[in-house]
Amino acid sequence: MNALWKSTTGIWLLLSTATVITTWVLSKKGFDPRLATSAIVLIAAWKVRLVLLHFMELRHAPLPLRLLFEAWVLLAAGVILLPYLLTPLARASPALPSAVSSRVSSSPVYTASFCMLGRESRQPVKPMLTSSA
């Protein structure tokens, strides 16, 4: 009983700490958006797995049931992460669209992401329009 109490409390502290890090640290502009966002989604998947195994007690459940729900975690993380990585980064600039767009298009992160997706080189971005040209 004591060991279980300690471990579930430990899990809760772990989950809360991870939440604070993803919400108030990794979301900051200083981090590379691709890396930070991918990390945020992966950490969310890891948190969900902790909830399934420790709070929902699937770690003591028959293996097929446990694997079924762990597979769902992979599915959910996959349907978020794969389309995310296939979508070009969009730097929206609600306040000053035209003034900022030139700066945005020359940012290394933006250029790199377009190169990664096989674009020829830097392309000017037109805010408010899709960048799927």
Place this chain on the structure above:
Amino acid sequence: MSVPHTDMTDRADAESPRRTPGMDGIWVLIGGDLLLFALLFGSFMAERMEEPLLFEQARQSLNYHFGGVNTLILLASSWFVVLALQAARAGQSRRASHWLVAAIACGLAFVISKAIEYSGKIQAGLTLLSNDFFMYYYILTGMHLLHVLAGCVGLTVFWARARGDAYAARGPATGLECMAIYWHMVDLLWIFLFPLLYLLR
């Protein structure tokens, strides 16, 4: 309470046999719910691929502090339900009822926080019909909010049972276990929904 099985009361024990928590039915219900949400995550992401700039601009109009605090609230609530279940299994019915009150309070805090967030958005003219992002935002968070509300009602029912000394004997508390599993699912869905809507840059 039915006859307590000593081998089922201490699930932390590595020696104990594998068992399905709660009842089979609850896992079917939750599995269906989770698949539906995975489908919605996928269709949100497909829509986002079509309009990355619009989705990014709309996302930036959300206040991620709400989302982060709401995640912490639900995590605490889940933890309180874990403690309530442990107390119920140990035959401490009153103690279980106290943890359930804490869990319900967190659920209500989530609902109030969402109400404040929604009213702010609506006052700013951002509604279900504003654009595709906000359509998904309201549908996903709205469906989740309904789950939270249903959970609060369920937790209140179990709180009343615990107050009535329903868990005075040591042993498995299968009903409360099912309730706990459902409540953890509500928490788990928000863990994905929050980054999906608020944090994808």
